Structures are given as C-alpha cells and as structure tokens.
Amino acid sequence: MKPIWGTPPRPSRANHLGTIRDNIRWSVRALSAGKNTGSLLSGAEEPVVRFESVGMRYGLGPEVLSDVSFEIAPHSFQFLTGPSGAGKTTLLRLILLSVKPTRGLVSVFGEEVSGISNEALTGLRRRMGVVFQDFRLLDHLTTYENVALPLRVQERAEASYRAEVVELLRWVGLGERMHVLPPLLSGGEKQRAAIARALIARPELLLADEPTGNVDPSLARRLLRLFMELNRLGTSVLIATHDYGLMDLVDARRMVLGEGRLRIEN
Amino acid sequence: MNEARPPASSRPAEAAEPPLPANLRRNAPLVPTDSAASRALAAVIAILTFLAALCAGAAEIAVSSAGQWQGSVAQEVTIQVRPSAGRDIEADVKRAEAIARAHTGIVGARVFSKTESERLLEPWLGSGLDLSDLPVPRLIALTLPPDARPDLATLRSALTEALPGVASLDDHALWLQRLSVMANTLAGIGIGVVALVLIATGLAVVFATRGAMAGNREVVEVLHFVGADDAYIAKAFQSRFFRLGLRGGALGAGAALLVCGAAGLAARMWRSGPAGEEIAALFGTFQIGWQGYAVIVMIGAIASVVTALVSRVTVRHFLR
Numbered sequence: 001m002k003p004i005w006g007t008p009p010r011p012s013r014a015n016h017l018g019t020i021r022d023n024i025r026w027s028v029r030a031l032s033a034g035k036n037t038g039s040l041l042s043g044a045e046e047p048v049v050r051f052e053s054v055g056m057r058y059g060l061g062p063e064v065l066s067d068v069s070f071e072i073a074p075h076s077f078q079f080l081t082g083p084s085g086a087g088k089t090t091l092l093r094l095i096l097l098s099v100k101p102t103r104g105l106v107s108v109f110g111e112e113v114s115g116i117s118n119e120a121l122t123g124l125r126r127r128m129g130v131v132f133q134d135f136r137l138l139d140h141l142t143t144y145e146n147v148a149l150p151l152r153v154q155e156r157a158e159a160s161y162r163a164e165v166v167e168l169l170r171w172v173g174l175g176e177r178m179h180v181l182p183p184l185l186s187g188g189e190k191q192r193a194a195i196a197r198a199l200i201a202r203p204e205l206l207l208a209d210e211p212t213g214n215v216d217p218s219l220a221r222r223l224l225r226l227f228m229e230l231n232r233l234g235t236s237v238l239i240a241t242h243d244y245g246l247m248d249l250v251d252a253r254r255m256v257l258g259e260g261r262l263r264i265e266n
Numbered sequence: 267m268n269e270a271r272p273p274a275s276s277r278p279a280e281a282a283e284p285p286l287p288a289n290l291r292r293n294a295p296l297v298p299t300d301s302a303a304s305r306a307l308a309a310v311i312a313i314l315t316f317l318a319a320l321c322a323g324a325a326e327i328a329v330s331s332a333g334q335w336q337g338s339v340a341q342e343v344t345i346q347v348r349p350s351a352g353r354d355i356e357a358d359v360k361r362a363e364a365i366a367r368a369h370t371g372i373v374g375a376r377v378f379s380k381t382e383s384e385r386l387l388e389p390w391l392g393s394g395l396d397l398s399d400l401p402v403p404r405l406i407a408l409t410l411p412p413d414a415r416p417d418l419a420t421l422r423s424a425l426t427e428a429l430p431g432v433a434s435l436d437d438h439a440l441w442l443q444r445l446s447v448m449a450n451t452l453a454g455i456g457i458g459v460v461a462l463v464l465i466a467t468g469l470a471v472v473f474a475t476r477g478a479m480a481g482n483r484e485v486v487e488v489l490h491f492v493g494a495d496d497a498y499i500a501k502a503f504q505s506r507f508f509r510l511g512l513r514g515g516a517l518g519a520g521a522a523l524l525v526c527g528a529a530g531l532a533a534r535m536w537r538s539g540p541a542g543e544e545i546a547a548l549f550g551t552f553q554i555g556w557q558g559y560a561v562i563v564m565i566g567a568i569a570s571v572v573t574a575l576v577s578r579v580t581v582r583h584f585l586r
Binding site: 096098118119122125126130136138140141142144145148149150152153154155158162197201 | 298485489
C-alpha cells in the first residue's frame, strides 16, 4: 500500500517543515478531488474518545481529575490546556489506556475500556499515535528503526514497510539522518522523528503532549501547522499545551483543565 | 497514491532521489544487549553450566566404572571348598570342579592352587608366613557366558548334595547389589546436582530479567504505546536472554568438554606410571564415553532453553 503522504520533492534541509506542509497540501488537494486513499478518513462517526464523569486519583491522594466529561469527535482538532499539574498528562494517559480511572466511564473508539482485555487494549493503541513531550525515542535504535517501530511490533516483514518508512523520513526532512542514533539528533530532529513515529501507522487519533515545549517559537508554529494539516487529512488531533500564544494562532476547541475539572471553550 | 503527488514539474528533484544509506541498520534487538549486567549473567550461566557438566561427567564416569565392575563380577561365580577333618580336600576340589564343568551354562572353571589360595590371604596376614597348618579354603572360579545366566540354584544344590558342609557356591549377589546401589546413588547425586544448578541458573535469570525489565522500563512503556502486546515484549526479552544463555551455555559446556578431554589424556599418561593400576582399578579407563559428551552438550543446551523460558515467564509475570 502506498503511503498517504506521497513522494515529496527532495527537501532542502533549510526548510524541510515548509516542505512537509507543501506535501500535505498536495495530499489534501488530492483528497478534495475525491482521490483519497481512504486510509485515514475511514472510521465510524461515533466519538473517538468519550469521558463520562471520570474521576482519577493516584493511590490515596486527592483526585487529580474530578467529574471530567467530554467527547472527541472524529476528524476534530482540539487543545488540552491548563496550568502545570492540572492533570493534562493524566488525561492523556487515560486516553492512552496506560492508567485506569478511579470512577466514571472511558470509551475509546466506541469501546468502553474498563475490564478491557490485553488483546483489545493493544488493538486500540494501534489506532492511536502519540508524541511525547520528551520524545521517548529508543536511544539504541536508529532514527529509521524508531520510526518503523509501530509497524515492526505488528510483526510485519521489514521489506513490506521499508520504502514507506524511508519515504516518511525523507518527508519530514530526516532522509539524511535515518541511520543516526537519537542522542546525535538535534531537538527539532528528535521532535520530527517522534512525530514520524506517531504517523507511520496512520493513526485515527493523534495525541501530542507538549509537542512544542522543546522547540523555538518559529519551529513550534511550523509543527502546529503540520498537525493541522494532518487533521485535515482525517486524523483527530489532541494537543496538550500550556502555550496560549500557540493556541491563539488556531481557532480550535480548547479543553481547559483547572483544579481537576474540565471546561470546554470555543 | 500517485494521485496525491504534485505534477512532475513541481518535483524536479524526485528523479534524483538518494538511495537508501548503505549503513542503514534494520531490526536491531529491541532490548539493549551489550550491558555489563548481560556479560555478568552470561558469565554466571557459563560457570553454572560448567559445574553442572563436570558433575554430570563425574557421575557418568562413576556409573560406567560401576557398570564395568558389575559386568566383570557378574560373569563369575566362585565355589569355595573348605577343608574338613578326615577328608581329602584335593579330591573334594576335583569333585566340585567336575560337577561344575558338567553343569549346563558353565563356560569354564579355574581351580586356585593351594599356593594361589594362600597368596589371596597375604593382604590380611602378610607375606612370608607358613600357612601350611592353617585350614585355607580352596576356590574354583567359574566363568559364565556373557549373554545368559545359568541355573545356579541347581548347581548349588548339586554341590550341597555331593559335598555337604564342604562346598558352597558364591554368586556375588551381595557385591552386585552393593555396586548397583552405589551406581544408582552416584547417578542420583549427579542428577540432583545438575537439577540444583539448573534451578540456580533459573533463579539468576529471574533476577537478571527483573533487573533488565526495571532498567528498560521506558523501552517497555514505549513498546506498549506503539502497539506491542505483552507476548511480543516477552518474546523480545526471551530472544535477548536466549542469546545470553546460549553464549553462557556454550562457554560452560565447552570448558567442561575441554577439562574432561584433558583429564582423559592425563589419566592415560598416569596409567603408564606406578599408580596406574590403582587408578585404572578405581576409575576404570577414566574416560567419558560419547554418552558423557552428549550429556555435557545437552546440559549447555538445557541451560540456554531454561534461560529463555524463565525470562519469558518472568516478563509475562512482570507485565501482568
């Protein structure tokens, strides 16, 4: 299967994110003309994520989240914001199913997750992409191997995805750095490698935790545009950030966490 | 997907797309392998395998030597003719020999002369003594066929009838039983020690796996988030530990093979020396047969498999 991002022009290292944006636009144009591949726009119209009166506490401590209810619609774009310690990462972890709520109901892709089996849990995670604030690239694997990881863990033959991974790496401007180990990458390169890893399996839901926290404002704006273009291709996007300047650039729904409670704006 | 591409005119560089880097590494192990802890674990497995293999080799030597003794003892029975007042012992010996030779299944009979019988007492009484006044019993060694054991009960009753109170038949059953018990005990001890060493190997692997899981917690977490299931992660760890176990097992078993081979050579050299007969009597040929070498190689392989299985179970338990 051909990748949705198509074959880009050779990126100049000076402005590869601009190239990424251009390439996505080509894809969007193709999709608008009814020529989409169907890989990202498939999916039910039911909410991708639904929280109903969710409460969460760690051990015997106070509730980090109280009565949180919201939905993430398919193909939607939203920010998750709030001061440090407000529970943004906990909420993302709940969506990622790495922790279980103390009370309330969490549904992901229409499946209520309390008592979910390990097999089903893995299946749901394979439909999500996640960009961690600290990238979480595996230092002993090359950039290529890191980006290919979501496909490799599905036990696909390396030959079946090699071209796809290489193309995506070139697409995000890391074509010359694919054999490099993460410790030798710059912050921006790590960020793009992490994003590429989140995209390689074509997720229906992209979660990004402070994805612009380690980059300069200019790169942050470019990354934001990248996420918006991905959203236009059909991926639901949730970006956790406390950078209000960045959020002001986009007219998107804001989920504001404060003192454990959630407020929806826009 | 070609539809998604821009017109060729807007992609002038595509034709000159760079090829894949020649040094592109693919599918490296998911769990880092070359750590000090890994090398230490491989060394522990090698040492334990070496000890287990040596123990198994020693047990094999003992059991095979016992088998040789049993074989030689079981192929002989002895008639003892005691001197009795008023009887001609030489005539009694001849009579007993004739009865034995006439019995079906007796391959041969060798009569120990009076001098030979007296010499047998030297280890207890010392040499240079005049034993002519002592009532030294006479022995007749009967050789049995290697494949079938004759009816010794009939022979015994025939001797008792012909020479009552004078001749008796010793079929060495007590010795054979003792040798059998000793061989079985040695084999049991060998198996027990090998089992203990393998259990120790398994426990070392449990600790090492838990340490590796703790040390690679972030790797495990990332693997989960990118869609790996527990079985896949366990397989990654199992593969890593199997390689370590294989390395340790091969080193340990290889060292044990070398030691056994060297011990065999040394024994062969000693046998030509003054203590050679005693060594040969005690340990037989002091050489491990092909079964012994096979057991050593098998212990190396079992150590590797135990390492892999224990690590897999530990990881699954850890992830639960």
